[in-house]
Structure formats: C-alpha cells, structure tokens
Amino acid sequence: MSVITVNKENFQKEVIESDRPVLVDFWASWCGPCRMVSPIVDEIAEEHPEIKVCKVNVDEEAELASQFGVMSIPSLFVIKEGKVTNQSVGALPKNQILELL
Amino acid sequence: MENTYDVIIIGGGPAGYTSAIYCARALFSVLVIEKLSPGGQMTQTSQIENYPGFEDGVDGFELGFKMQKGAEKFGTKTLRSEVIGVELNGEIKKIVTADGEFFGKSVIIATGADHRHLGLPDEEKLIGRGVAYCAACDGMFYRGKTVAVVGGGNSAAADALLLSKICEKVILVHRRDTLRAERAYHSPLMKAENVEFVLDSTVSEILSENIVTGIRVKNKVSGEEREIPLNGVFISIGRVPNTALFKGQIDIDEYGYIIADETTKTNISGVFAVGDVRTKPVRQIVTAVGDGATAAHYVEEYLANL
Numbered sequence: 143m144s145v146i147t148v149n150k151e152n153f154q155k156e157v158i159e160s161d162r163p164v165l166v167d168f169w170a171s172w173c174g175p176c177r178m179v180s181p182i183v184d185e186i187a188e189e190h191p192e193i194k195v196c197k198v199n200v201d202e203e204a205e206l207a208s209q210f211g212v213m214s215i216p217s218l219f220v221i222k223e224g225k226v227t228n229q230s231v232g233a234l235p236k237n238q239i240l241e242l243l
Numbered sequence: 244m245e246n247t248y249d250v251i252i253i254g255g256g257p258a259g260y261t262s263a264i265y266c267a268r269a270l271f272s273v274l275v276i277e278k279l280s281p282g283g284q285m286t287q288t289s290q291i292e293n294y295p296g297f298e299d300g301v302d303g304f305e306l307g308f309k310m311q312k313g314a315e316k317f318g319t320k321t322l323r324s325e326v327i328g329v330e331l332n333g334e335i336k337k338i339v340t341a342d343g344e345f346f347g348k349s350v351i352i353a354t355g356a357d358h359r360h361l362g363l364p365d366e367e368k369l370i371g372r373g374v375a376y377c378a379a380c381d382g383m384f385y386r387g388k389t390v391a392v393v394g395g396g397n398s399a400a401a402d403a404l405l406l407s408k409i410c411e412k413v414i415l416v417h418r419r420d421t422l423r424a425e426r427a428y429h430s431p432l433m434k435a436e437n438v439e440f441v442l443d444s445t446v447s448e449i450l451s452e453n454i455v456t457g458i459r460v461k462n463k464v465s466g467e468e469r470e471i472p473l474n475g476v477f478i479s480i481g482r483v484p485n486t487a488l489f490k491g492q493i494d495i496d497e498y499g500y501i502i503a504d505e506t507t508k509t510n511i512s513g514v515f516a517v518g519d520v521r522t523k524p525v526r527q528i529v530t531a532v533g534d535g536a537t538a539a540h541y542v543e544e545y546l547a548n549l
C-alpha cells in the first residue's frame with residue numbers, strides 16, 4: 143500500500159478513524175535521520191498491507207506535531223483505534239520499527 | 244552454501260561502500276548489510292566542505308547514495324537489515340541479521356559510530372522530551388526557548404551557534420576552562436549575545452517533570468552545584484564506536500575501538516575493520532574511504548591464499 147501524507151484536514155479520517163493500525167512518521171526534509179528512516183517506512187507500507195503508514199511533514203503541519211508533543215524527529219507513533227499505543231524517536235532499523243507495531 | 248559471499252561488509256557508510264567498490268571491481272561477490280540507509284553519519288550533515296571534488300560542498304545524504312550506486316554498478320548487493328550476531332572465527336564467517344543468516348569468506352566491519360550519551364539517570368527516558376543529540380534536526384522545536392549545549396568540541400560549538408539563531412538563550416556547558424573547538428568557532432560564539440558559557444562544569448542531573456525543566460551543573464573547581472532552568476539539553480560530547488556486537492571475539496581497545504592498524508587487519512584472519520570503528524587518529528570521510536581501498540587490497544591477498 144502507498145504511504146499517506148497526513149495533514150490537519152485528513153488526520154481525523156486517516157489516522158483516528160482508521161480500522162487498521164497506523165504508523166505515523168513525523169519528519170522534515172532537512173533532517174538526516176528522517177531521510178534515513180523514510181525509505182524504511184516506505185518499505186513497511188509496501189510489505190505490510192495490514193498496517194497503514196502515514197507521514198507528517200513537521201514544517202507544514204506544526205500544529206499536528208505539537209499536538210503529539212513532538213520535540214525530536216524522526217518521531218514514530220503507533221496508533222490503534224485512535225489511541226497512541228507506542229512511540230519512539232530517532233532512526234530505527236526496520237525490525238525495531240516492526241516491533242513497535 | 245546458499246547466501247555465501249566472498250566479502251560481507253557490515254555497515255553502509257563511506258568506509259563500507261568504498262570497500263565494496265574496490266572489492267566488487269576485483270570481481271568478488273560482495274554483500275553490504277546496512278540497517279538504515281547508505282551514508283552513515285554523513286547523512287547528518289547537508290554541507291560537507293572538506294571532501295575533495297565538491298568546491299560548493301556536498302549533501303552527505305546524496306553522497307552516501309552516490310557511493311552506494313557506484314558500488315552497485317560493479318555488482319555489490321545491499322541488504323537493508325540489522326546485523327544482530329556474528330561468528331567470526333573459522334574459515335566461513337557467519338553473520339546473523341534480522342532477516343536471516345549470511346556467510347562470508349571474509350568480513351569487513353564498517354559499523355562506524357553513534358552519539359555518546361552522558362550516561363545520566365533519566366537521560367534515555369527524556370530523549371525526545373527535551374534531551375536531543377542533533378541540533379540540526381531538533382533545534383526548531385526550541386524556537387524562542389532556553390537550551391543548553393553540553394560539550395566543547397567542533398560539533399558542540401557548531402550546535403551552539405546554530406541554536407543561538409533559533410533560541411532565546413543558549414548555555415554552553417563544558418568541563419574544561421576553554422573550548423576544544425577549532426579557532427574558527429571562537430569569535431562567532433563570543434559575538435553571539437545570547438550564548439552564555441558555563442565552563443569547568445559538568446551536568447550532574449537532568450531535571451524533569453515528564454519533560455526537561457532544567458539541569459544541575461557542578462563546577463569542578465569550586466565544587467559548587469546549581470540548577471539552571473531550561474527547556475532542552477543538546478548533548479554533543481563526541482561519539483562511541485558501534486562495536487558491542489564484536490565484544491569477546493575481536494580485540495577492542497579501552498574506548499571500544501576495534502584494534503587494527505593501517506592495514507585494517509584485526510586479530511582475526513579474514514576480518515578487517517575500516518572507518519570510524521578502527522583505532523586511528525583522524526576520523527573523517529576521507530580517512531574512512533581510504534581505509535576502504537586498503538581493506539580491499541588485503542581482502543584480495545587473504546582470499547588468494549585461502
């Protein structure tokens with residue numbers, strides 16, 4: 143499945159109301175570790191149709207970032223049935239991201 | 244045996260992929276195993292000014308990708324996975340990853356280094372809640388706030404300068420009475436009006452209420468301790484080599500570096516160490532790529548005599 147770009151408008155529908163577990167990646171184009179994680183998250187989206195993978199660009203969506211208390215990027219959140227069940231900061235390898243899920 | 248390569252390279256930074264270019268051009272089968280993406284620490288800087296050939300500087304992430312492409316052009320394979328175990332003694336070396344086992348007639352270790360942590364209680368818990376290691380990544384979350392930078396080297400100085408442009412106030416905490424950073428950093432730092440120096444001092448505690456609220460610093464000369472209220476702590480006190488995987492199998496020095504001289508040979512035959520993980524005086528991209536070429540030379544010699 144493809145990665146969904148999330149913003150303030152579609153957040154409720156794509157993340158909160160999702161019937162699949164959601165992995166949300168908060169990132170920015172100028173952040174090296176974010177760029178390292180980004181292709182890994184893309185790969186997870188492709189290989190795991192049971193998971194919905196979303197990305198939030200913190201430059202464009204500062205409000206969402208502060209709503210999640212993001213103070214460090216990349217930040218990954220796992221959201222199940224509208225609730226954050228796990229989170230981590232920093233670049234993680236794929237196996238460790240899958241463990242979060 | 245399936246999944247067997249002439250050379251397995253652990254780590255896809257500049258040292259790993261340069262080793263790969265040279266080994267693949269020597270017509271060996273080569274697998275690079277990288278847990279994140281190519282480039283290693285280079286990805287953390289968008290402007291590398293001292294890698295020859297790029298008079299306008301080069302983005303580290305792009306350079307990493309180019310090194311990978313160059314190696315793949317000659318037949319190098321890349322596996323994106325984390326190496327979680329190794330068995331290096333014996334003629335065939337076993338590499339265990341999160342995605343299965345691989346076997347190498349020779350192994351080049353290029354796992355580089357990571358941020359050094361202060362080692363204070365609660366530090367790990369507060370990462371992303373006021374404790375940070377990458378000013379370029381996280382500085383913007385502290386716009387208009389007060390932060391500390393801990394450290395006195397080039398990267399601490401660069402971080403303090405960068406943060407001084409974003410934050411209300413930057414407090415540079417260093418354990419000596421002068422910075423170790425190159426001269427080039429001193430005068431811009433002195434000129435920045437919102438940078439305060441707390442020298443001869445160490446951080447003894449990170450104060451928090453769910454998120455960071457301050458630090459306690461101890462002056463090493465007077466012994467005096469005091470609390471400084473602030474919103475963030477950027478820790479920039481150098482690096483630690485990624486060698487935990489190899490402890491007990493390979494000779495490692497007291498700082499964690501794999502003991503290998505300019506030949507890149509470790510104490511185990513057929514196992515080589517390149518780049519920042521190796522004992523050496525200068526850890527830069529150019530010295531990492533230099534190691535890659537040297538390792539390939541000795542790998543070739545080793546495989547010829549198997």
Ligand SMILES: Cc1cc2nc3c(=O)[nH]c(=O)nc-3n(C[C@H](O)[C@H](O)[C@H](O)COP(=O)(O)OP(=O)(O)OC[C@H]3O[C@@H](n4cnc5c(N)ncnc54)[C@H](O)[C@@H]3O)c2cc1C
Pocket residue numbers: 253254255256257258259276277278279280281282283284285287288290291292293294324325326327353354355356357485488517518519520526527528529531
């Ligand atoms: C912010 C910053 C700025 C810098 N600026 C410059 C500069 O301007 N000029 C310069 O010359 N140098 C600079 N350096 C230093 C330079 O980046 C390093 O010296 C160089 O990257 C070392 O290369 P390496 O290949 O040995 O290791 P690294 O670049 O550290 O690469 C190691 C790789 O191994 C991978 N790895 C580690 N463990 C495992 C495992 N278990 N399984 C799989 N993969 C693993 C890592 O993910 C990483 O990609 C800078 C460093 C930093 C942090």
